[in-house]
Amino acid sequence: MADNKDNTAETTSKVKEEQLPEGVVLRDHVYDGIQEYDQKLPNWWLFTLYIMIVFFIGYWVAYYQFGWIKSDVERLNDAMAVVKAAQKAELEKVVANLDDDALGKMSQDPAMISAGEKTFQTVCFACHGKDLSATMGGAKLPGEPLNDAIWKYGEGKPMGVFNIVMKGSPDVTKGMVAFEGQLGAKGVVEVVAYILSHHEAKADGTAKPKGK
Numbered sequence: 616m617a618d619n620k621d622n623t624a625e626t627t628s629k630v631k632e633e634q635l636p637e638g639v640v641l642r643d644h645v646y647d648g649i650q651e652y653d654q655k656l657p658n659w660w661l662f663t664l665y666i667m668i669v670f671f672i673g674y675w676v677a678y679y680q681f682g683w684i685k686s687d688v689e690r691l692n693d694a695m696a697v698v699k700a701a702q703k704a705e706l707e708k709v710v711a712n713l714d715d716d717a718l719g720k721m722s723q724d725p726a727m728i729s730a731g732e733k734t735f736q737t738v739c740f741a742c743h744g745k746d747l748s749a750t751m752g753g754a755k756l757p758g759e760p761l762n763d764a765i766w767k768y769g770e771g772k773p774m775g776v777f778n779i780v781m782k783g784s785p786d787v788t789k790g791m792v793a794f795e796g797q798l799g800a801k802g803v804v805e806v807v808a809y810i811l812s813h814h815e816a817k818a819d820g821t822a823k824p825k826g827k
């Protein structure tokens with residue numbers, strides 16, 4: 616340290632006062648040939664600094680000490696919890712009022728059918744065909760035909776159809792995935808109404824293709 620001081624003192628000269636612009640004060644100290652201004656910082660600059668410090672203290676107390684301000688993750692989780700609770704409530708409400716009769720009636724409700732048709736023709740047609748026959752251009756698609764008299768699951772009852780769409784195949788790895796998560800109970804009800812609109816209820820409560 617002492618060496619440095621000596622070196623700089625020898626090799627550099629101080630700026631003369633006359634050479635400075637008016638109002639500029641220099642520090643006496645020279646280091647590596649550099650002399651520093653000794654100016655007061657502008658007030659606007661200082662104020663932004665002070666405001667920042669005050670803000671920091673307030674924020675620090677509110678965020679870390681009292682937890683008044685929630686992080687993005689916490690807010691997201693809260694929002695998701697609200698959505699989840701609403702979905703659960705909706706599901707319970709829909710399912711609680713649902714039976715074969717109610718679903719059968721919905722399959723005659725044009726608003727339900729057209730909402731379900733939209734879903735079917737975007738989500739389900741790839742495996743079950745645009746006309747529910749599980750074929751496309753003569754080729755067999757992976758799904759089961761939904762416009763025939765044969766129901767693999769749920770004994771052909773409306774609630775049986777609802778349950779397989781909600782929960783998927785008994786073995787989802789080989790069959791069909793569950794659509795409860797993607798469509799919600801309401802979406803599933805609509806799409807089932809659309810499927811059943813191609814059927815009519817027989818005396819034993821099963822859905823059979825219209826006119827057969």
Ligand code: HEC
Pocket residue numbers: 734735738739740741742743757758759760761765766767768769776779780784785786789790791792794806807
């Ligand atoms: C990735 C292809 C695929 C998609 C997409 C798909 N399914 Fe399926 N679906 C299948 C398969 C495969 C089966 C037969 C499952 C089995 O045998 O376990 C099936 C079976 C069904 C059954 C039971 C049929 C019966 O005879 O009991 C219904 C009802 C059904 N799907 C409705 C739907 C609806 C509604 C959608 C759209 C929300 C949909 N599927 C989307 C492949 C699909």
